[in-house]
């Protein structure tokens with residue numbers, strides 16, 4: 001079995017949501033999918049999308065024990081409201097422009113990136129960074145393990161995890177089981193749906209929409225067994241790309257270059273030594289490989305800043321767009 005994977009460089013993410021729009025307009029803007037964001041970009045620290053997904057359970061804990069989590073409510077994802085622009089501006093109805101959902105005025109209290117740029121820390125040591133998330137096309141998918149109808153499949157040729165529409169009956173065991181909450185229930189068709197890693201695009205020679213449209217050039221894709229691919233080099237060779245919440249036990253195939261940060265200030269306002277983003281926070285997100293990855297990144301950046309050469313930093317700068325994708 002081969003495995004297609006993605007590396008996302010958090011040091012270059014602008015939070016521009018171009019990736020979100022690329023996926024949304026292509027796959028989820030209609031037919032019961034309006035609330036879904038197969039690609040979302042959330043501010044960290046923050047509640048994420050759906051709200052508090054990290055605490056909703058699922059995955060494999062204590063080694064092999066698969067656990068069921070909770071199915072988030074529509075409010076946890078955020079109701080997909082529209083503004084009543086047509087009524088107020090074009091139909092002479094008067095009144096104010098307000099959010100509407102299901103024909104009624106809505107008062108949304110949450111949604112994707114609701115807590116944008118709030119972050120954490122206390123001034124002058126406040127901090128935040130962006131975390132783009134898609135389905136991890138896990139090597140050990142909890143969604144697949146939980147489905148009693150065997151309606152979730154992992155393709156042999158590329159490891160992409162898909163819902164088989166002929167078999168799915170909308171039981172939502174997969175939604176409970178995925179610890180990343182990256183499989184969604186579509187009430188319009190009573191089936192589960194999820195990121196398809198843009199397999200129809202790949203099969204016609206085009207990279208994933210969220211990756212190729214990325215303004216910051218932060219997403220590298222390729223096969224894990226292709227030693228020439230950026231993914232192999234960043235994950236296996238340089239070991240600077242890390243899985244998200246590896247403790248969930250699903251063996252994700254989306255990896256992250258962890259975010260560096262400027263040093264914080266001490267009580268006198270002087271520059272102090274420790275990075276602004278607490279290492280323990282990043283360790284919780286990216287696991288035990290964090291410290292070595294950070295050391296390598298800092299050392300290579302310093303080498304390059306001093307006028308030396310660094311293949312790693314050149315790769316992360318991504319001078320040539322097409323070199324980021326091998327599939």
Ligand code: SF4
Pocket residue numbers: 134135136137138140141142143144161177178179180181182183194250
């Ligand atoms: Fe399944 Fe969730 Fe892993 Fe995607 S991230 S393969 S939905 S367990």
Ligand code: SF4
Pocket residue numbers: 022023024027038039134135194195196197198208209210211
């Ligand atoms: Fe959406 Fe394709 Fe990106 Fe998956 S790989 S999040 S389907 S754009």
Ligand code: SF4
Pocket residue numbers: 012013014015016017018019020041130132213214215216217218
């Ligand atoms: Fe970040 Fe790229 Fe998405 Fe912009 S398009 S939010 S830079 S991942």
